[in-house]
Amino acid sequence: MNLFDGISENELNKLFACLSPLRKSYYSGEKIFNTYEKINYVAYIESGSIQLSKDDYEGNKVTVVKLSAGDTFGEAFIFTDIEQSGLSIVALEDSRIIFLDYVRLFSSCSNMCVFHKRLTENIVKIMSSRILFLQTRIELLAKKTLRERVLYLLNEQKNLQNKEIFEIPFSREQMAEYIGADRSALSRELSKMKTEGLIDYHKNAFKILLGGKYE
Amino acid sequence: MNLFDGISENELNKLFACLSPLRKSYYSGEKIFNTYEKINYVAYIESGSIQLSKDDYEGNKVTVVKLSAGDTFGEAFIFTDIEQSGLSIVALEDSRIIFLDYVRLFSSCSNMCVFHKRLTENIVKIMSSRILFLQTRIELLAKKTLRERVLYLLNEQKNLQNKEIFEIPFSREQMAEYIGADRSALSRELSKMKTEGLIDYHKNAFKILLGGKYE
DNA sequence: AAAAATTGGTTGCATATGCAACAGATATTT
DNA sequence: AAATATCTGTTGCATATGCAACCAATTTTT
Numbered sequence: 001m002n003l004f005d006g007i008s009e010n011e012l013n014k015l016f017a018c019l020s021p022l023r024k025s026y027y028s029g030e031k032i033f034n035t036y037e038k039i040n041y042v043a044y045i046e047s048g049s050i051q052l053s054k055d056d057y058e059g060n061k062v063t064v065v066k067l068s069a070g071d072t073f074g075e076a077f078i079f080t081d082i083e084q085s086g087l088s089i090v091a092l093e094d095s096r097i098i099f100l101d102y103v104r105l106f107s108s109c110s111n112m113c114v115f116h117k118r119l120t121e122n123i124v125k126i127m128s129s130r131i132l133f134l135q136t137r138i139e140l141l142a143k144k145t146l147r148e149r150v151l152y153l154l155n156e157q158k159n160l161q162n163k164e165i166f167e168i169p170f171s172r173e174q175m176a177e178y179i180g181a182d183r184s185a186l187s188r189e190l191s192k193m194k195t196e197g198l199i200d201y202h203k204n205a206f207k208i209l210l211g212g213k214y215e
Numbered sequence: 216m217n218l219f220d221g222i223s224e225n226e227l228n229k230l231f232a233c234l235s236p237l238r239k240s241y242y243s244g245e246k247i248f249n250t251y252e253k254i255n256y257v258a259y260i261e262s263g264s265i266q267l268s269k270d271d272y273e274g275n276k277v278t279v280v281k282l283s284a285g286d287t288f289g290e291a292f293i294f295t296d297i298e299q300s301g302l303s304i305v306a307l308e309d310s311r312i313i314f315l316d317y318v319r320l321f322s323s324c325s326n327m328c329v330f331h332k333r334l335t336e337n338i339v340k341i342m343s344s345r346i347l348f349l350q351t352r353i354e355l356l357a358k359k360t361l362r363e364r365v366l367y368l369l370n371e372q373k374n375l376q377n378k379e380i381f382e383i384p385f386s387r388e389q390m391a392e393y394i395g396a397d398r399s400a401l402s403r404e405l406s407k408m409k410t411e412g413l414i415d416y417h418k419n420a421f422k423i424l425l426g427g428k429y430e
Numbered sequence: 431a432a433a434a435a436t437t438g439g440t441t442g443c444a445t446a447t448g449c450a451a452c453a454g455a456t457a458t459t460t
Numbered sequence: 461a462a463a464t465a466t467c468t469g470t471t472g473c474a475t476a477t478g479c480a481a482c483c484a485a486t487t488t489t490t
Binding site for chain 3: 359360386387388398399402403405406418
Binding site: 144190191203 | 467468477478
């Protein structure tokens with residue numbers, strides 16, 4: 001889902017005339033927001049890529065997510081009264097970002113442009129899918145055993161791709177990270193599950209052999 | 216955050232005239248939505264309480280959340296093309312619910328009522344805070360050790376309440392559930408942390424003795 | 431206040447899993 | 461193709477933690 005879906009180039013220009021967004025370029029490595037800033041914008045990455053990280057209560061810097069062209073961030077702070085995002089946001093390559101002030105976003109514009117409405121709908125859509133994604137992720141992480149988390153991920157991907165044999169879009173390292181586990185522990189568990197005849201896989205192609213409750 | 220915050224009784228009536236919401240009553244135990252239904256509404260619980268549950272890939276029914284008067288649900292599905300919510304929603308007591316069709320919610324109403332805007336802003340606000348909440352929860356659950364998760368929760372509560380000694384609003388059982396752990400394991404870990412002089416607590420009143428990195 | 435139910439802490443036990451170190455396989459660079 | 465770097469699997473080890481069973485403390489019901 002892209003922030004500007006369903007809005008043509010031409011329409012976009014009108015929209016921008018009314019929203020007068022900030023459009024800024026950043027060099028690779030340049031800081032976009034620091035931890036103590038308030039984020040007042042729905043930000044759209046036109047080009048490049050960025051990284052959001054956060055300081056842990058222990059003081060560890062933890063990567064929250066990496067985003068690239070076409071992605072949107074900042075929408076989580078719309079209308080909240082959070083003065084400090086707690087996020088440190090840095091450009092990973094030369095990047096160009098459009099900042100849409102959200103007060104303006106949600107005021108009816110003087111020109112009454114139609115695509116204003118479309119834009120806010122898109123934002124809501126992006127927020128919805130983020131919520132659903134996060135909820136799914138929590139469900140996975142709440143599972144107490146590694147095996148359950150693996151099966152959850154595999155079933156998720158199977159349903160998503162609607163194929164018996166499906167490709168996991170992660171490296172093992174990323175897969176481990178996603179399910180909150182150690183890489184070697186994941187490898188071990190996968191092997192074990194294969195031996196037990198629960199699943200089969202070769203590289204990133206997986207197949208689930210037994211369904212619910214392991215039967 | 217309440218869906219109707221900042222909208223007076225009188226204004227609400229006008230708003231309802233324009234949104235013509237469905238207002239339904241349910242008996243305790245009555246089903247509100249089943250797993251296969253599409254949720255087209257932002258639903259507001261006027262009175263009573265309800266429970267959302269979900270079927271696991273293993274076929275287990277898992278409680279997602281319990282909601283009560285003043286809470287809102289369904290906003291996660293706005294403008295998504297999800298045909299089946301996957302949620303089974305049941306009234307836990309006699310309840311009254313207002314359903315706001317979200318197509319109507321996001322169309323400019325013929326009466327041009329001002330509070331329409333306020334309402335959509337509130338929805339966005341609710342979605343924002345849900346996203347932030349879920350993200351925090353994920354951060355916690357992604358921690359690999361029970362101790363880290365406990366400390367995360369405690370620090371969260373400490374910051375929230377901004378007191379050195381703070382009350383955890385959970386029973387031990389709920390606390391364990393929240394951090395995705397076994398209750399007895401949690402008890403054990405808490406004792407251990409107390410012995411080690413990391414934290415102190417009595418019933419639900421906690422105090423963190425040592426800061427980041429355990430020092 | 432006696433009885434019953436709920437809640438929290440303790441502990442033994444088996445297992446799961448993080449961690450580290452290494453090896454083989456695969457991909458990338460020279 | 462040789463050399464190097466990256467990715468994945470394997471394994472030993474120590475520890476963390478789920479689970480079950482039990483007891484003590486607290487709260488609720490009778």
